[in-house]
Amino acid sequence: GQQVMQIPQYQHVQEGEDFTTYCNSSTTLSNIQWYKQRPGGHPVFLIQLVKSGEVKKQKRLTFQFGEAKKNSSLHITATQTTDVGTYFCAGRGNNDMRFGAGTRLTVKP
Amino acid sequence: GAVVSQHPSRVICKSGTSVKIECRSLDFQATTMFWYRQFPKKSLMLMATSNEGSKATYEQGVEKDKFLINHASLTLSTLTVTSAHPEDSSFYICSASTSGLAKNIQYFGAGTRLSVL
Numbered sequence: 001g002q003q004v005m006q007i008p009q010y011q012h013v014q015e016g017e018d019f020t021t022y023c024n025s026s027t028t029l030s031n032i033q034w035y036k037q038r039p040g041g042h043p044v045f046l047i048q049l050v051k052s053g054e055v056k057k058q059k060r061l062t063f064q065f066g067e068a069k070k071n072s073s074l075h076i077t078a079t080q081t082t083d084v085g086t087y088f089c090a091g092r093g094n095n096d097m098r099f100g101a102g103t104r105l106t107v108k109p
Numbered sequence: 110g111a112v113v114s115q116h117p118s119r120v121i122c123k124s125g126t127s128v129k130i131e132c133r134s135l136d137f138q139a140t141t142m143f144w145y146r147q148f149p150k151k152s153l154m155l156m157a158t159s160n161e162g163s164k165a166t167y168e169q170g171v172e173k174d175k176f177l178i179n180h181a182s183l184t185l186s187t188l189t190v191t192s193a194h195p196e197d198s199s200f201y202i203c204s205a206s207t208s209g210l211a212k213n214i215q216y217f218g219a220g221t222r223l224s225v226l
Contacts, residue, residue, distance in 0.1 A: 031213060042202055042217040043153070088152065092213060101152040 004091045006100030014108050019076040021103035023089035030092045032065055032072045037102070038085040046074075081107050111137045113205050115218025122193055123226055130188045130221045132203030139205035142186035143215060144178060147200045156201075159186055193225045 003026045013019050023032065031050045035043040047056055049065035049072060056063045060083075062075045072091075076083055086102040112135040122128050132142060141160050145153040157173075159165035159180035167173045175197075177189040186205075190197055200222050204215035 033214065035215075035217075042219050043204075043215075045214050045216065048214060090215075096155075096158070097213075097215075099153045099155070104150065 004089060004098045004100045006089055006103060008103055009101060010104050010106075012106045012108065013079050015081060016078050019079050019083070019105055021074050021087050021089075021105075023072045023074075023091065023100050025070045025091045025093070025098075027093050028069050030069075030094075032069075032092070033090045033097075034063060034072075034074055035088045035090060035099075036085050037088065041085075043088060076105075079105070079107050081109050083107055111205075111207070111216040113139075113203065113216045113218040115203050115221055117221060118219060119222045119224075121224045121226065124194055125192055128190045128193055128223060130190075130201055130203070130223075132186045132188070132205065132218050134184045134205045134207075134216070137205075137207050137216075138183040139186070140183065140208050141206045142180055143204045143206075144176070144186075144188050145202045145204070147202055147220070149200075153202065156188075190223065193223070195225045198223055198225045 005024045007022050033048045034046040037043045047063050052069050053067045054065040060077045064073045084107050086104045088102045089100040090097050114133045116131045144156045147153050155168050156171045157165040157167045157178050159178050161180050161183050165178035180186040200220050202220040204217045206215050
């Protein structure tokens with residue numbers, strides 16, 4: 001069945017450094033979504049990518065969807081302490097959506 | 110944005126009892142609702158998907174007689190953990206999605222932490 005792998009599992013950065021998390025699917029995806037879960041909170045939708053090679057930006061966050069629609073990345077420029085949390089990708093295959101394991105980001109002030 | 114209310118936020122019960130968790134979409138019609146289980150510092154494990162008025166579709170390995178899901182209306186879905194045991198202790202989160210332009214986007218409830226003694 002469809003699998004979505006996400007790396008790294010953990011990332012600790014100094015405030016101001018950049019951060020990237022990667023998502024890879026075993027099958028072609030119709031779309032991919034990114035969610036953020038703050039410590040003690042619930043996942044909150046960030047963005048959805050649909051087109052091959054699509055790039056979207058939200059302030060310091062840049063989201064990419066691969067040309068083959070099998071991988072995606074989330075890049076945060078100049079991290080801040082408010083970026084702390086776990087970032088999940090979720091890929092939709094033929095009929096269902098699978099979440100990656102998440103990347104837990106901690107930021108040292 | 111769309112709001113999903115999940116209740117209760119925390120429940121402690123004795124082994125062998127049943128627990129019902131409610132998930133409501135407050136300001137939109139949820140054509141599809143999802144139920145997840147999340148272990149500490151782990152990802153979301155999809156348990157089942159339910160469409161309003163239809164039987165839920167359970168993921169492999171999830172016992173449908175143990176985790177009863179009812180999606181009776183476009184704003185309410187319930188998950189009942191029957192005859193709960195300590196190994197059922199976990200964080201359960203629901204999410205809801207709608208049709209139209211926002212299709213596929215999942216709006217999550219705040220989750221329910223279940224502790225079975």
